[in-house]
Amino acid sequence: MEYENFPQTEILRDGRSIIVREMTIRDEARMVEFFQGLPLEDRLFLRNDVTKPEVVHRFVRETEDLVLALVVEFDGRIVASATIERGLYGWTRHVGEVRLVVARSMQRCGLATVLLRHLVRAAPGEGIEIVKAFVAGSKGGALRALESLGFNKEATLRRHVKDVTGRKHDLLILTNDVSHIWEKMEALNSDFSPVLGG
Amino acid sequence: MTRTEIRIGGLGGQGVILSGIILGKAASIYDGLNATLIQAFGPEARGSACSAQVTIADDPVDYPYVLNPDILVVMSPDAYTQFAPSLKPGGMLLYEEELVHIKELPEGVRAYGIGATRIAEELGRRLVLNIVMVGFFVGVTGIVSVGAAEKALLSSVPKGTESLNLNAFRRGFEHGRSLVGAA
Numbered sequence: 001m002e003y004e005n006f007p008q009t010e011i012l013r014d015g016r017s018i019i020v021r022e023m024t025i026r027d028e029a030r031m032v033e034f035f036q037g038l039p040l041e042d043r044l045f046l047r048n049d050v051t052k053p054e055v056v057h058r059f060v061r062e063t064e065d066l067v068l069a070l071v072v073e074f075d076g077r078i079v080a081s082a083t084i085e086r087g088l089y090g091w092t093r094h095v096g097e098v099r100l101v102v103a104r105s106m107q108r109c110g111l112a113t114v115l116l117r118h119l120v121r122a123a124p125g126e127g128i129e130i131v132k133a134f135v136a137g138s139k140g141g142a143l144r145a146l147e148s149l150g151f152n153k154e155a156t157l158r159r160h161v162k163d164v165t166g167r168k169h170d171l172l173i174l175t176n177d178v179s180h181i182w183e184k185m186e187a188l189n190s191d192f193s194p195v196l197g198g
Numbered sequence: 199m200t201r202t203e204i205r206i207g208g209l210g211g212q213g214v215i216l217s218g219i220i221l222g223k224a225a226s227i228y229d230g231l232n233a234t235l236i237q238a239f240g241p242e243a244r245g246s247a248c249s250a251q252v253t254i255a256d257d258p259v260d261y262p263y264v265l266n267p268d269i270l271v272v273m274s275p276d277a278y279t280q281f282a283p284s285l286k287p288g289g290m291l292l293y294e295e296e297l298v299h300i301k302e303l304p305e306g307v308r309a310y311g312i313g314a315t316r317i318a319e320e321l322g323r324r325l326v327l328n329i330v331m332v333g334f335f336v337g338v339t340g341i342v343s344v345g346a347a348e349k350a351l352l353s354s355v356p357k358g359t360e361s362l363n364l365n366a367f368r369r370g371f372e373h374g375r376s377l378v379g380a381a
Binding site: 120122127181185 | 209210211212213214215216248322323325326328354355356357358359360361362363365
């Protein structure tokens, strides 16, 4: 019996069938195509200029910090990218950050929630105890998706990001403490029965 | 009629009982066999002696207590010292080789060791030491099927921990298979 093995087929709220799988080096050309197809507004919140092929070239290869990198295929095209990454050294090694980009044509149909669920489920198995996400205050859909999966607002950086029109928005930091699931495992392993022990 | 008596021994907090539960569930729920589990605790569970007695049989188990196990699984030196003399001649000992050092064994006993603690630590959680041992048990003995054991495991551990637990099981299983020369 396999568990969380990819690829996986998922049916979205609107009935479309997508394939979620792990990103590979062979995805480079299609990732360039996907990122170049994003409107500027959606790209502004990314860390790097992913319309440059050399940036994507590095992204698909330098995966050391990536705990899990997923892509979504629909109709033979890549329509979303989702990663959870963390530093391998230092005092925040237990913290992973999720990053998610979804093509406009695939938004508002539950795809972000599907991907976030995969990322959050993968995190504890890799030793991550806290999953972190940054989201612009104007992105109500993303915020709701994160909160539905157990993320809580930790901080608000006021007027921290600018959109294409130059308007400033708050940047929210959300976290999801996934370490508690190991407390449940610890309790299971405690070998103590209140009925039979003593 | 085939009947296999198993004792799992270790310290409280090592997940001895959970190991027994997974093996019993695998046999009885997913492999269609019969199984019983008896659990015994020390005065305070954590850090003191703890053992589980599992009996797996084709027919219903009429007597669930294990006096002389066919298979002994030990995860602590004390468990080895206490239970090894009771192993049946020709029985099998599975042990955590970094914690338990084997001395004398009853006649004809086959012993197989695994560095389960190290494997669990490599996977990121020492807590899954018992799951590595369960995988090792299945890999060496084949008494329950690997599919049944994985289903029992996934239905027994908390949500969100399945992936790491499954990895732990498979590491133990593969090591066990390699020791008995299985293809």
